Amino acid sequence: MLDTLGGAAGRSGPAPGEDILSRLAARDDLTVREIAATGVLLLVAGHETTANMIALSTALLLRHPEQAARLADPAAVPGAVEELLRLLTIVHTGVPRLAVEDVELGGALIRAGDGVMAMLSTANRDDRLFGTEGHPGADEVDLARDARRHVAFGFGVHQCLGQPLARAELQIALATLFRRLPGLRLAVAREALEFRADALIYGLRALPVAW
Numbered sequence: 001m002l003d004t005l006g007g008a009a010g011r012s013g014p015a016p017g018e019d020i021l022s023r024l025a026a027r028d029d030l031t032v033r034e035i036a037a038t039g040v041l042l043l044v045a046g047h048e049t050t051a052n053m054i055a056l057s058t059a060l061l062l063r064h065p066e067q068a069a070r071l072a073d074p075a076a077v078p079g080a081v082e083e084l085l086r087l088l089t090i091v092h093t094g095v096p097r098l099a100v101e102d103v104e105l106g107g108a109l110i111r112a113g114d115g116v117m118a119m120l121s122t123a124n125r126d127d128r129l130f131g132t133e134g135h136p137g138a139d140e141v142d143l144a145r146d147a148r149r150h151v152a153f154g155f156g157v158h159q160c161l162g163q164p165l166a167r168a169e170l171q172i173a174l175a176t177l178f179r180r181l182p183g184l185r186l187a188v189a190r191e192a193l194e195f196r197a198d199a200l201i202y203g204l205r206a207l208p209v210a211w
């Protein structure tokens, strides 16, 4: 279908507005296929990620009510969200990179042209960075930890384009949820929760709750 539209020349419809899809659609240097693919990328990258982060964070905070209580302080919410992004690292399959020159890393030589998978979850559990004095090891949740150097949004020029939006959504959703529903609890046994270990974006298949 997209192919038969025949690229930019085949487009018609209402005048574009101010939104990102309209602005993409108005461009003559992109084909319909490229515009559609970018739209799908924005939808998947923008929805799957935050939806799963909210569900996973909620499940984790329900296990650690003393941590959830920290969200009552608005000043603590941004830092708390950074810690949740770090610990949960939902892009758990890592991000692909190609070496443009020979690089030595941890005693191993990566040659120009070699592909590598950078495992964000491993970096985010590095005790040398996050297991600092006065805080538990990096495998534990501590909403009071300074987790700002995490790489849950990737690193470099292709790091996540939606990170300010994702941060805003998570800060608003989690703080509001725990403030408005203080009696929030799991509606099933914790062992019954199914995790999306096989999906590109880690998360929960469902999070049944009651309040």
Ligand code: HEM
Pocket: 041, 042, 045, 046, 047, 049, 050, 053, 090, 091, 095, 096, 120, 152, 153, 154, 155, 156, 157, 158, 159, 160, 161, 162, 163, 165, 166
């Ligand atoms: C908790 C939420 C999110 C997480 C953890 C996340 C994580 C990531 C990661 C790890 C990457 C790859 C970065 C790299 O290769 O270095 C990425 C890329 C991207 N993300 Fe997100 N993301 C989130 C939310 C969003 C949202 C809300 C949007 C859009 C509205 C979005 C749009 C994108 C796009 C377009 C890219 C590709 C950027 C590029 O290749 O230049 N993401 N994201």
